Amino acid sequence: MSYLFQIKDFVQKLSIALANSLELQISILDENLIQVGGTGRYECCVGTEINKNGLMHKAMRTRKLYYVENPRENELCYGCTMRETTCHEKASVGYPIIMDNEVIGAIGINCFTDEERNNLIKKKSSLVTFLESMSELMSAKVRENLMLEEIKKQNDNMSEILDCITDGIIIINKDGTIKHVNKNAVKMLEIDNKKTNGKHFSTILKNVNIDGILLEKEDFIYAEYNINKDKRSYGLFINAIKKDDETAAVILIKNAKDLNKVVSMNYVEKEIEFDDVIGKSSSIKQVKEIGRQISGKNADVLI
Numbered sequence: 001m002s003y004l005f006q007i008k009d010f011v012q013k014l015s016i017a018l019a020n021s022l023e024l025q026i027s028i029l030d031e032n033l034i035q036v037g038g039t040g041r042y043e044c045c046v047g048t049e050i051n052k053n054g055l056m057h058k059a060m061r062t063r064k065l066y067y068v069e070n071p072r073e074n075e076l077c078y079g080c081t082m083r084e085t086t087c088h089e090k091a092s093v094g095y096p097i098i099m100d101n102e103v104i105g106a107i108g109i110n111c112f113t114d115e116e117r118n119n120l121i122k123k124k125s126s127l128v129t130f131l132e133s134m135s136e137l138m139s140a141k142v143r144e145n146l147m148l149e150e151i152k153k154q155n156d157n158m159s160e161i162l163d164c165i166t167d168g169i170i171i172i173n174k175d176g177t178i179k180h181v182n183k184n185a186v187k188m189l190e191i192d193n194k195k196t197n198g199k200h201f202s203t204i205l206k207n208v209n210i211d212g213i214l215l216e217k218e219d220f221i222y223a224e225y226n227i228n229k230d231k232r233s234y235g236l237f238i239n240a241i242k243k244d245d246e247t248a249a250v251i252l253i254k255n256a257k258d259l260n261k262v263v264s265m266n267y268v269e270k271e272i273e274f275d276d277v278i279g280k281s282s283s284i285k286q287v288k289e290i291g292r293q294i295s296g297k298n299a300d301v302l303i
Contacts, residue, residue: 002030011037027108056106059094090117095131099139168253
């Protein structure tokens with residue numbers, strides 16, 4: 001899917017706004033010559049492929065603005081297959097959309113009446129600046145969309161890594177809102193993950209006070225949490241995460257039966273640090289970073 005087609009709703013809204021502003025008909029193509037946005041006669045063509053030898057295709061190939069006041073007679077129109085058949089335009093403009101030196105589409109301004117043609121001629125001097133701004137606007141929107149996709153991908157990768165950790169993990173924001181709960185925490189606390197994200201952590205960990213963390217008075221808290229249903233007991237290792245002068249927290253949930261094993265790890269002959277973990281892949285680096293964040297002063301982490 002092309003860059004512009006990924007933001008097709010935005011492109012169509014922009015097409016309508018441009019048409020209303022210029023009082024002309026607008027056509028926006030992606031680099032595959034697929035109509036992504038359009039108004040007037042072009043609105044019904046959204047999603048279809050447009051003539052490969054047309055003015056907008058030339059604008060993309062040459063990275064230049066093309067302005068034609070006499071369609072069909074202008075030499076720019078000679079190679080167009082629609083010249084002698086379905087072309088009814090009285091004036092046209094084609095302008096490339098360029099992002100980071102890559103052509104990702106083109107904007108077309110088209111006239112089908114003498115009134116529209118005269119309107120276009122009057123605005124000819126200001127068109128270049130206007131079209132440059134519209135091209136930059138769409139490029140900026142594409143960059144924003146790519147950035148959001150990358151963030152989502154990173155979050156999905158982080159979620160997969162957290163779900164591989166055998167202990168429960170809960171990540172909360174500075175105001176105590178739950179940002180992520182891994183699969184083992186869901187299983188341990190018997191909660192519905194779909195109903196927890198965005199809620200305050202106290203909805204799933206009742207009577208657990210971490211104000212010292214969130215108010216930046218403490219870096220680490222240990223608490224015990226019991227599920228009375230079957231008398232299960234868990235140890236909660238709560239660590240502060242400070243980023244951009246804001247404090248959040250990671251809660252490591254460990255079965256109380258396993259705590260003695262964690263303590264015994266303090267007595268190995270050589271203390272193992274994160275740098276001792278073998279591996280340089282992005283996944284290993286992410287696991288190490290998570291480990292550093294939840295290790296704290298009195299908690300060990302098994303990778």
